[in-house]
Amino acid sequence: MRVFVTGATGFVGSAVVKELINAGHQVLGMTRSEKGAEDLRAAGADVHHGTLEDLDSLRSGALQCDGVIHTAFIHDFSDFKKNCETDRGVVAALASALAGTDKPLIVTSGTVLGAAKPGDVATEDFVxxxxxxxxxxxxxxxxxxxxxxQGINVSIMRLPPSVHDRGDHGFIPMLINLAREKGISAYIGEGANRWPAVHRLDVASLYRLALEKGISATYHAVGDTEIPTREIAESIGKHLNIPVKSISAEEAPEHFGWITDFFAGDFPASAKISQERTGWKATHIGLLEDLETGDYFDQK
Structure with a gap:
């Protein structure tokens, strides 16, 4: 297949591009920069210049291909709601380009949406x-x-709060930087609230399998179903050689800032249905082992 990949030079998207090419697919990767274009060519992909704000460029890329994997997102959490609404328009534009075909479109979301209430294990069948x-x-x-x-063959790929690997610039590096700055590695309350996680290369393989399966479905890319946030804080404290401390929910906003709601959340998630549907299984190291053996504490 020839696959249009948005966010093709991003942390997740670049892994998806390599996974697809290694499996024999052709990739048309979207980028906004010449550096991104150089990286895509080096990976063996074709280049499509465009942005999420340019809906015509999105439709043009989709029209040239046999399927679409949409991994791009504007990761500016200071205006998160606006960026989510931008993504609503992006999904609609990509879908419109595939109207009248059975070409697959895979849209990216989060496992946090897969549960009826906080603390429930998120599953793929929750709408x-x-x-x-x-x-x-x-x-x-x-x-x-x-x-x-509207008849589009669309699937949803939900990712957990931590997609980890070398080059991660998401929540875990933010927590590490906060711990360095504050001099303590904190968790909230008992730290029993749970995060799911997955290695980036496992995510890439599930995107490919979902694309090849070609059916409209919801998938969960989850390796670690539930890691207590206390254990994440303890690993960070150990590696930075700083105290690990519980703080109250009232103290948390001053310590964690805008990341508070994310780190306070209880978000366990299952990938059982995804595994049964595709035969996928997470085979790479888990988050705590990646913290133990990876390069997270070499990053500044």
Whole structure:
């Protein structure tokens, strides 16, 4: 297949590009920069210049291919809701380019949307809507649901809060930097609230399998189903040689800032249905082992 990949030079997208090419697929990768274009060519992909704000460029890329994997997102959490609404429009634009075909479109979302209430284990069969959750990321899933009603072969790939590997610039590096700055590695309350996680290369293989399966479905890319946040804080404290401390929910916003709601969340998630549907299994190291053996503490 020839596959259009948005976010093709990003942390997740670049792994997807390599996974697809290694499996014999052709890739048309979207980038906004010449450096990104050079990286894509070096990986063996063709280049499509475009941005998420340019809906015509998105439609053009999709029209040239046999399927679409949408991994791009504007990761500016200072205006998270607006960026989620931007993604709603992006999904609609990509879907419109595939109208009248059975070409697959895979949209990216989060496992946090897969549970009816906090603390429930998120599963693939839970349908997220504005009525079931106030999380802004539901915009992407609602756009996917609308596209499905219009006959588009659309799937949803939910990712956990931590997708880890060398080059990670998400929540875990943010927690490490906060611990360095504050001089303590903190968790909230008993730190019993749980995060799922997955290695980036395992994510890439599930995107490929979902694309090749070609059926409209929801997938969970989850390796670690539930890691207590206390254990994440303890690993960080150990490696930075600083105290590990519980702080109260009232103290948390001053310590963690805007990341508080994410680190305070209880988000266990299962990938059982995804495994049964595709034969996929996470085979790379888990988050705690990656913290132990990876390069997280070499990054500044």
């Amino acid at each position: 997220a809507t504005s009525e079931t959750t106030h999380h802004p990321r539901v915009a992407s899933e609602e756009a996917a649901a609308l596209a499905k009603q």
